[in-house]
Amino acid sequence: MRLLLIQPREAGNNVTCVPSKPAPSRPRLKSTARDIQERLAKCEALLQEHVAVDDSSQTRSGQGGTTTSSNDIAPASSETIGESARTHADGDLWVTLNDEICKMKNLMEQDQPEVDFSEENASDDFTGYKSLRFTNCPTLDPITAFKLWQIYLERVNPLLKIIHAPTVQPLIVSTTADIESTPLDQQALVYSIFGLAVLALRSDEITNMLGAEKQRDDFLQEFLTAVSVSLAQFGSPGRYNMVVLQAQIHTSIILMGQCNKHAAWVLSGTLVRIAMSMGYHRDGTHLSLSPFETEMRRRIWWQIVFFDIKLGIDSGLTHSSVPEHFDTKSPLNLNDADLFPDATDPLVHKEGPTEMAFVIVITRVSAYLLDKKARQAMEANIFGHGGDRGSIDASLLNHNRLLVQQLDADLVDIERRFIPSAASKVHAAALGIRPHLIRRLHDMMHPMQESPDWGTDVLSPRDSLFKLILSSCENASNSYDSMDRWGFAWYIRLHFNFDILASLATFLFHSPANSLANRGWAVLESLYAKHSLLDTHRPNAAVTPSQFILKAFGERERVLAEMGEIVDVPELIATLRQMNQLHTLTPPTSTKANPWTAVEWISGDFMHDDGTQRSEGFMPQADAGKGFSE
Structure with missing residues (x-):
């Protein structure tokens, strides 16, 4: 700003006016339009590089025979429709199970009109x-x-x-x-x-x-x-x-x-999107992040992947929110004490047992579950056919067989390098995963015609599925004993699926008196005792299975009585009947409480007042990925 010295005006008309000097010209500001064009050109160049890299990666994947278009296979689907809720499933396994459960509900509603199994009434209000x-x-x-x-x-x-x-x-x-x-x-x-x-x-x-x-x-x-x-x-x-x-x-x-697996599944899908917006699907080494942040992001990303896949399977949905292509590496075998927020040297695996034993095993299992072809092959074997496609595709079965063999070999190598012995409770838990998992995968890989029970207890795809559900429940019961001994029983309860329990009761209703049925009733008693499902304060999700179990045992009593056999009433049935008489097995009345209030911040307004998005894209920002745990 120019300061002008103003002198007092003298009286008279002989005062000479001296014009001030013009201000020096200011530097011309850079054109805003030109600046925007330059920025846009840079973005287009980066986008072209990204497209080129993505195309090349897809080409390599296609050459390896691992990329499958989502339109290549159109899986079966079903919807269990209630008064105000709709449960969708698009995998052959859960399509069948949902149909069986729906038929059982219809059958029971005919006999007991006062029992309401609508999703709204039976939903958990936790x-x-x-x-x-x-x-x-x-x-x-x-x-x-x-x-x-x-x-x-x-x-x-x-x-x-x-x-x-x-x-x-x-x-x-x-x-x-x-x-x-x-x-x-x-x-x-x-x-x-x-x-x-x-x-x-x-x-x-x-x-x-x-x-x-x-x-x-x-x-x-x-x-x-x-x-x-x-x-x-x-x-x-x-x-x-x-x-x-x-x-x-x-x-x-x-x-x-x-x-509340469906609420958890919806939230897990949102977590995948948030993590991707922060670049968690890219390994930190590609984003010039510190070794500490890179390792923490790997741990978080793979837990999100595992739970999203697991919840999707439990919900009967074959499509995961996890992208098909991501390059985030598996976590390293390091204790927390080996990680320092200010460290700059690259991190490497630590040989021998660490705190990461269980997580490393679960991460490898998650990588296997990401393969859609493997899950499709499993379902095809269970049902003894290729769904709507006729016979089972031999290449699909061979693909899954190779994946299971590689999974087994990798888990053996992990145990050899990082879990040589049960050094602690978590190492004992980690060592228990592979035997149970591989045995179950092998059981599901063999067609039902190759089952030892074929021709006796297994005569149809329904019987094959019955045997699978029974084995799953028996495995859950055995796993509970081990994990409870090590202090991790909560983790088994976490993954317990009440729809599996309802499915087992449905099959017991249709097969009331064979060797599989005897095993089924034994495991039901075990599961109810271990999961405290007979307590006063039990999850509402246990209501439907309990009603199914009473119906199934009534059919078992009738069939065995016709065969002239004496029927011993298990303690489980006696307790459930008493609870039913006290009307504690009736689904609770409908509530209008919104169960999504807790996550509305995550699914609601994602915009600034001026209409711009809140998310800053996947590239790390000043505060992205940084908190007190870094």
Whole structure:
């Protein structure tokens, strides 16, 4: 700015006016249009490079014979339709199971019109969160908080490994003193950690540690609501980070533990999208990230992949949200103590046992489950045909056989290098995965005509499926015993599928008196005892299977009586009949609570006020992927 010296005007008309000098010309600003064009040209060049790389990778995949178009195979599909809900399945296995369950419901509704099996009435209300105006955050005294943190470290963390315990522990210490001053995303993580710890507690431990005033579900409700509110308040533009992903993975697992697999599946799909927007589907080495952040992103990504695939299978859906092409490497065999946020040297596998044993095995299993052809071959073998395509494709079966052989060999190598012995509880749990898994995969690989029971108990695809469901339940019962001994029973309960239980009861109704039926009734009693399904506070998801079981046993009594055999009533049936007389097996009345309040922040408004997107794309931003656990 020019400062002009103004002199007082003299009186008279002889004053000479001197014009001021013109201001120096300013430098011409760069044209905004030209700047935009240059930026656009750079983006187009980068896009062309990306397309070229993607085309070449698809060409290589096609040459290897591993790429399958989604339109190549049109799987069967079914919809179980209720008054206000629709359950869709597009895999042959769950199409058949859903049809069997639907027929059983129709049969029971004819005999017992007062029983309502509609999805709305029978749905779990564990996730009926309160309004986001929730202000009373759960409060725990420091001693209880540290006990829950220790439970998480001993029972949960070894099976997930999505946090870096040495950097999270100071946060636990600080939040026990004043959680209100803790950043909102970190509040959400702490609440989710405490929620998972509660999920991992035994019933007697909940009473001793948290008191008898509330049940497990009450505490989980409070923690999930706190997570929801914290993340909703934190969800300002572009605020997705590693801490948010960690908290939401915990939330999805808690929903699974509450038998709300469909809510967990929807949330897991959202997590895949958020992780991809942050570039988690690309290995950190390609994004110039630090070794620490690269390794943590690998752990988080592969847990998201595993749970999305697992929940999709449980929900009867063959398509996963996980992209077909990603290059995120498997996590390394390293303890948390080997990871330092400021480290710059590349990380390598550590030979011998570490904390990562279980996760490394699960990661390899996840890689196998990603193959759609393998799952299709399994279903074809189970049903003894190729679905609508006639005979089973030999190349499909051979493809799966080679995958299983490679999986077995890789797991053996992992055990040799990283789990030479049961050095700890988590190593014992990791060593128990391969024998059960490979045995079940081999059973499903063999066509039903090659089954030892063919011609006796297995005479049709229905019988073959009955045997598979029975074996699955027996495996769940055996796995529970082992995992309970090591302190990880919660993990088996987490993956327990009540639809499988309902399916088993359906098959027992149609096959009431053969050797498979005897095995089925034995495993039912075992599962009900181990999963506390006869307790007063049991998941509502157990209502339908319980009704089916009573119907199936009534048919078994009738058939055995006609054969002149004496029928002993198991304790399971006696208890269920008593509960039925007390009307505790009737599905609860419908509630209008919105079960999605807790995740509305994630599926609702993704836009700024000016209409721009909140997500910043998959390239790392200033705050993307950075939190206290880094």
